Amino acid sequence: MRLDKFIAKSTTLNKQQVIVVIQAEKILVNNILITDCAFQVHENNHVTLEGRLLKTRPFRYLLMHKPAHTICSNIDEVYPSALNLLKLNNDIEHVSELHIAGRLDVDTTGLILITDDGRWTFNITLPTNNCSKIYRVNLSKVITQDIVKRFAEGIQLQGEANLTLPAFIEVINSKEVLLTLTEGKFHQVKRMFSAVGNRVVKLHREQIGDVKLDVAAGKWRYLTPLEINSFYK
Incomplete structure (x- = not known):
């Protein structure tokens, strides 16, 4: 973890205040003066601020049901950030760290999935870890067995050198399917169906790895220890 992030997670200082104390030579890491905000510190390092030992707050792991017309960003843009839903009842402190x-x-x-643990996120998003995601997809045209087969073999997306990894379709009805992916290219689901002459009308993610969505739209909960550890398989 970067030194500036470590201090932010160990104190009530804001980002600018953290930079000030580092540059003011008030931080020691293993009894060595450090003035580089990007210096990497680890869990077993001894970090002090003016002689006071710092200990980071525990990492947090949450599940949320993202509603439509919200974005997966830490700041509002044209649409509001989904993280705003964590602030409604002041139930979560230090939301900016998530x-x-x-x-x-x-x-x-x-x-x-929402967290302040960067290593945990990396484990989920690393392509070689093949973390599965299940989507419920509503389509504009009837699904065919030929499309099911093509998805299992890999789809050539525009602008991509390689085929997509095998993706598996479970047909619910003629225009609704469950799609399982193990990668996460930009707009991948919509691009895959577009490549076979169909169009996604509605898209909803139901599961990541072993973790299933079980709360209403706009709601959230903490993950259980079993769910958190499931991503280290």
Whole structure:
């Protein structure tokens, strides 16, 4: 973890105040003066501020049901950030330290994971870890067995050198499917169906890895220890 982030998670200082105390030579790491905000510190390091030992707050892991017309960003843009939903009842402190582990489009609803543990996020989003995601997809045209087969073999997306990894379709009805992916390219679900002549009308993520969505739209809960650890398989 960067030194400036470590101090922010160990104190009530804001970002600018953290920079000031580092540059003012008030921080020691293992009894060595450090003035580089990007210096990497680890859990077993001894970090002090003017002689006071610092200890970071515990990491947090949340599940949220993202509603439509919100974005997976830490700041509001044209649409509001989904993280605003954590602030409604002042239930969560230090929301600015949190981030979303993987994104959904503004009009896509469903499961997002929120944390302040960067290493945990990396484990989820690293392509080689093949973390599965399940989407409920409503389509403009009837799904065919040929499309099911093509998805399992890989789809050539425009602008991509390689085929997508095998994706698996479970047909619910003629225009509704459950789609399982193990990668997360930009707008991938919509681009895959577009590549086979269909169009996504509605998109909803139901599951990431072993974690299933079980709260109403706009609501959230903390992950259980079992759910948190499931991403270290």
